[in-house]
Amino acid sequence: MTPEELLARVLYRDAMVLILDKPAGLAVHAGARDGSHHLMDLLEPLRFGLPRNPELAHRLDRDTSGCLVLGRHRKALARLGEIFAEGSAEKTYWAVVVGKPPTETGLIDKRLKKLERRHGWRMVVDDKGQEAQTEYRVLGSNGRLSWIEAKPKTGRTHQIRVHLAAIGCPIVGDSTYGRGTADLVSPHLHLHARSIRLPFNPKKPAIIATAPVPPHMVETLRQCGWTSPE
Known part of the structure; x- marks a missing residue:
């Protein structure tokens, strides 16, 4: 990604916070599965006059696109850390899934646990795992695929992916939790x-940012009834 391309993906910027539209397929930090290029290598153009690069306030999976929050300095990162830790950041995800949930709206309340395997790991539903809750709403469907709005109430790894798969609706392109069904529709994760809404300063309106739909999701969303040209 060129500096110009990165700058074009800035959704919000003030003296404390940056919000980027992260592209799918780009890891956010070092230590990714193959050690390839990652977002932290690219952040120098986003200093905007400050002596240090901005830093991640939270994370998105490599193959998830959309709103990613960064703090521009330590004070900002400390405040953002509080917001995410206390659960007051309001995150809204769009997903295209195979199938349709049993109800138009609902709360998926299933504890999650990390399962270590010889050739890797994955998250699984387990009564002894950590509490995990995801609210969902069906925004459209063509019978085979559904357009889902998901709002995680907790922040567990792969939470939305595991929860939607657990109710029989794996996310299109998910080769981990939808192998043999969802990954046959498209090789690209549709999450x-x-x-995002951040109540950063109690004396000011909340910070709000919206990321445009990524190219790989446009056609499947249209199949489910999405009509916006954006």
């Missing part, structure tokens, strides 16, 4: 961090 997008659509918007």
Whole structure:
């Protein structure tokens, strides 16, 4: 990604916070599975006059696109850390799934646990795992695929992916939790961090950012009834 391309992906910027539209396929930090290029290598153009690069306030999976929050300095990162830790950041995701949930709206309340395997790991539903809750709403469907709005109430690894698969609706392109069904529709994960709301300063309106739909999700969303040209 060129500096110009990165700058074009800035959704929000003030003296404390940056919000980027992260592209799918780009890891956010070092230590990714193959050690390839990652977002932290690219952040120098986003200093905007400050002596240090901005830093991640939270994370998105490599193959998830959309709103990613960064703090521009230590004070900002400390405040953002509080917001995410206390669960007051309101995150909204869009997903295209195979099938349709049993109800138009619902709360998926299933504890999650990390399962270590010889050739890697994955998250699984387990009564002894950590509490995990995801609210969902069906925004459209063509019978075979559904357009889902998901709002995680907790922040567990792969939470939305595991929860939607657990109710019989794996996310399109998910080769980990939808292998043999969802990954046959498309090789690209159809999970997008659509918007975020951050109550950063109690004396000011909350910070709100919305990320445009990524190219790989446009056609499947249209099949499910999405009509926006954006």
